[in-house]
Amino acid sequence: MRIVCVGGGPAGLYFAISAKLRNRDHDITVVERNPSGVTYGWGVTFSDGLLDCLYRNDPQSARRIFDSPASWGNQEVHVRGTRRAHLGGYGFAIGRKHLLDILVERATGLGVDIQFQREVKDLSEFADADLVIACDGVHSRVRRLYGEHFQTGVDVGRNKYIWLGTHRVFDSFMFAFEETTAGWIWFYSYPFNADTTTFIVECSPETWKGLGFDGLGPDESIKLLEDIFAHHLDGHSLMNPMRDFGKTPWLEFTRVTNAVWYHDNIVLMGDAAHTTHFSIGSGTTLAMQDAVGLADSLEAHDDLRVALEDYTEKRRAAIIGLQNAAVSSTEWFENVPSYIDLPITQFAYSLWKRRGDYPLWRYQLHLATQVATLRRLRRSVSVLRHGLRGRRRMKLADGRDRVSPARCALE
Template identity: 55%
Template sequence: MRIVCAGGGPAGLYFAVLAKLADPGNAVTVLERNPPGVTYGWGVVFWDDLLDDLFAYDPVSARRIWDAAYKWDEYEVRATGKAVTHLAGYGFSLGRQELLSILGDRAAELGVDVRYSCDLSELPDADLVIACDGAGSRIRSMDAEHFGTSVSLGRNKYIWLGTPHVFRTFTFGFEKTHAGWIWFHAYPFDDATSTFIVECTPEVWSALEFDRLSAEAGCARLETVFAAHLQGQRLIDHRAGTGGTGWMNFRRVTNQRWDNGNVVLMGDAAHTTHFAIGSGTKLAIQDAMALADELAEGCDLPAALERYEHRRRAAIAPLQRAALASSQWFERMPEYADLPSTRFSYALSDRRGEYPLWRYLLHLSTQQSVPRALLRRALSARRWSRARRRPAAELPVPLLTGG
């Protein structure tokens, strides 16, 4: 089969890997519009469920991702005038460029033709075209009426930045300025860099003059606002030097149909989920897994594409609801600002509205050092146990902290 993946992000590269593993005779081409090594993302986050899937589908690339991933073991919540509190949980993070490099190298090893600096409006002939060129997909926009594309904008403003300050773990920080509240989501993804996502209401955004400041001046102002958290380090906007800034409103993309003849949507081109639940990369890669499964069933292409769409719609629906609830909580964040520290951080944790009462009691108890340490040790043991069950017996015991 001749397959073209239009977009060299995680979805396109991982599907290319799976297509070659399924049949080395498949002629698979990945077309990426950016030059090699260029990406506008920073780090991505993921959890055990994606690692389980990665090891099941391709242990080779999974092991490389595991080795490169930064492991963190709790969430920290900081807010002006409140004591620092903690939320239970652990996860993994990885630089987006590192992830693309791992998947690109694996694809090339298997014989995938990966091309960069491509014009995605001119695609070679193929039996199957994967449109995985992001939320603003050019391929999808060529036939948006057929796909039934709908794009709605979130209310808040946000910007995806990086910083050489390495946060100890996943951190939420809320600062009250003269204009109102502004906050960040930060997490380390290697030993030298952290992702730093800033968000605020449009009123605060305008009052702090981010609608008028250049990328450099905007970062300088944010460095002042978040000085207590950055320890003198700078913030970096990838858009600096392009004449614009990285500030945007979240785009919620949905489509009534995901396929059009031999073209099928994947990843953000098909659906987006708000960054506050950190599932975009996971869903894109799991899309690739699902389509590979359906094609392997041997049914004709239209049936396989239909089965893929139904399967993924059902799988992502709960996460889409959770993401919407999460984004709406942040849009209402000032309503929770006067809560005491433990109630505030619990409201942040339970922003999807899913937790039973015992979770709040656990949250209260683990603000004390001894119960918190015991819970972290239990979660570390669970992470180790789950890692050992994956098809790579030589996996090391995960560290309690660090990468």
């Protein structure tokens, strides 16, 4: 089959790898507008669930991904730099650029043709393709070309955010809320390699305007953020990836949904098909799971239409829970002032359960986590559990090319 992926992000590259592993005869081209090694953003989080999936699907790239990530065994919530609570939890992150480098190398090794610095304007250039995959991200041009077929819904969030980095490395995943004369502003941060941390700042549009960000240049904006969060940054600066282009990348989150995911031989995947708010850190995971799901469906069905229907149906069902959680989480962050005056332990718990309700024992565990010895105990149990799970998946994948079936597209 001749397949063209428009977009060389995690979705496009991981699909190319997964499809080639299932059928070496596929002729796959990935078309990416950026030069090789150039991308946006800093680190992205992922969970054991995704790692299990990657090990089952392609142990070779999974080993390299797992060799690299930073991890944390606690989350901390700070308010005004003086009140602090703990959330526990465990997670991993990897630099987006590093992840893409690994995927590019693996895909190339499997014979995928990756064409960098080629921007797709319309699909006439791919008239000979059996399948065109629109994996060109949240603002997908391909999706917009066929908008009336996909019945796309686009909602723009209220809050302003900016995705920065810093060399201040925190031990934990951090949420820190600061009060300014113009209202509340906060950051979430997590390390993604030995010396770099993702640092996402968010605030309401009123606070953003009130602080004068609408009139500030890139260096002035960063300086103001460094002043606001000086207490946490401990003398480190914030890094703005767009500085050299004279831009400050303040954005609003764009929520994308599509009633229909394919049209003729064109199918949506990753952020082009659906987005989930970055506060639940799942977009890359969903994009890579879509990729495995589509490769599975193409392997299972000779008829393209049946395969695309199968993919759509399964992936829609798989993502619905996270999409709902992402909406709840977005709303929580849009209503920070309603919760911020709660006692810190309750505030932190409200932040924890922003994705939905949890059973009562979760709250008891949260209270226990505030006690240093119990927190250390929880962390040790968590490290042990994650270590065992890691060893199990490595053993499962040991010496194999692919552990079939990947199944992760449904988890």
